[in-house]
Structure formats: structure tokens, C-alpha cells
Amino acid sequence: MAVERTLSIIKPDATARNQTGAVNALIEKTGLRIIAQKRVRWSKAQAEKFYEVHKARPFYSDLVGFMTSGPIVVQVLEGENAIQVYRDVMGATDPAKAAPGTIRRELAESIERNSVHGSDSAANAAIEIALNFKPEEIVG
Ligand code: ADP
Ligand code: MG
Numbered sequence: 001m002a003v004e005r006t007l008s009i010i011k012p013d014a015t016a017r018n019q020t021g022a023v024n025a026l027i028e029k030t031g032l033r034i035i036a037q038k039r040v041r042w043s044k045a046q047a048e049k050f051y052e053v054h055k056a057r058p059f060y061s062d063l064v065g066f067m068t069s070g071p072i073v074v075q076v077l078e079g080e081n082a083i084q085v086y087r088d089v090m091g092a093t094d095p096a097k098a099a100p101g102t103i104r105r106e107l108a109e110s111i112e113r114n115s116v117h118g119s120d121s122a123a124n125a126a127i128e129i130a131l132n133f134k135p136e137e138i139v140g
Contacts, residue, residue, distance in 0.1 A: 004082040005035070005138075006119045007128035012070035013113035015039070020073055023116060026103050027077060030089050036076035036138040042068050050131060059112065066112055074132045078140055083125055086118040 010023050020039075027034060042050070047067040054060050077086055091102025095114055098105035108115035119125035129138075 001080045003078065003080055004122065004125070005076055005078050005129060005140075006083045006086050006125045007117070007132060008034075008075040008077050008086060009117035010073035010075070011113070011115055011117065012066060012072055013109050014107060014115040015071045015073060017107075019107050019115065022107055023103055026089055026106070027075075027086070030079070030085050032077040032079040032082055032085055033140075034075050035078045035140045036133050037073060038133075038137070039071050039073050041071050044068055046131075050128070062112060076129055076133060076138050083119055083122060087120065090116050090118050 008027070010020055014020065014023060024034060044064060047064040051060065051063055051067070054063065079085060089102055091098025091104035093104075093114060094111040095104040095108035096111075098108075100106075103116050104114050119128050
């Protein structure tokens with residue numbers, strides 16, 4: 001296994017319900033380190049670019065609207081196998097199908113308002129981190 005970095009986002013439904021700390025507690029329990037973190041609000045253009053891969057999906061414009069509806073917390077997580085470790089603790093996209101103990105099962109509201117994002121591959125993690133952080137903002 002290798003030490004990896006992944007991009008995490010705490011989505012507007014979670015920041016609105018004061019769940020930033022609850023999400024971070026579940027992240028840190030896995031052993032992953034939060035090596036960068038900032039609270040921001042995305043513009044429509046930033047959200048459209050981030051979710052470009054979903055452009056053709058029926059939920060795309062709703063998703064862009066949701067992700068720009070309030071503050072988000074963008075993070076870089078680091079650790080052994082970080083991409084898969086974080087996907088595992090996030091749980092399935094639909095909170096109703098997510099396993100007990102996962103962030104989405106314990107904290108999320110719906111398939112859209114599902115509290116967190118995590119990169120799905122090493123290539124996408126690198127792209128997503130570069131879109132959201134300057135190198136000097138990441139302190140590993
Ligand atoms: P994941 O976040 O688990 O990687 P996807 O990449 O498939 O899931 O989808 C990106 C985001 O789009 C989801 O996290 C969720 O917020 C939203 N989404 C996915 N599927 C749906 C859907 N069927 N209806 C509404 N929103 C959805
Ligand atoms: Mg995804």
C-alpha cells in the first residue's frame with residue numbers, strides 16, 4: 001500500500017446542520033489525517049467545473065445548485081490507501097443504502113444532500129486537489 005491524498009468536501013447540508021466536527025471525527029477515527037481544510041462558498045462556475053463529469057446526468061443542474069447553496073468545507077486527507085479508506089467511511093451515495101457507521105448513513109439527508117464528497121481515483125484526486133488548493137495550503 002502507498003500513502004495517498006484524496007479530496008474531501010463537507011457539503012452544504014452538513015455545514016448547515018453543524019456537522020463539520022461530526023464528519024471530521026469519523027474521518028480521524030479511520031487514521032486519515034486532515035492536512036488541509038478551508039471553509040468556502042463555490043461560485044456556479046466552480047461547481048460546474050468540479051462536477052463536469054456528471055454534465056450529462058439528469059441531476060447535474062440540481063447538484064450545482066445544491067453545492068452553491070451554502071458554505072462547504074474542502075479538505076485534503078492523507079494516509080495509507082486514503083482514496084479507498086475515505087470512500088469506505090463515506091458509505092454508499094444513497095444514505096439509505098449506506099452501511100451503519102458510515103458518514104452518509106449516520107449524518108446525511110438524501111441521495112443528493114449526502115453530506116460528503118470523496119475522490120474516486122488517484123487521477124481524479126490529483127485534479128480535484130489542484131482545483132481547490134494551492135500547494136502551500138497543504139501541510140502534510
Ligand atoms: P459519489 O458522491 O458517491 O461519488 P456520484 O459521483 O455518482 O456519487 O454523484 C455525485 C453526487 O451527485 C452525489 O454525491 C450526490 O450528491 C449527487 N447525486 C448522485 N446521484 C444522484 C441522484 N440520483 N439524484 C440526485 N443527486 C444525485
Ligand atoms: Mg463521485
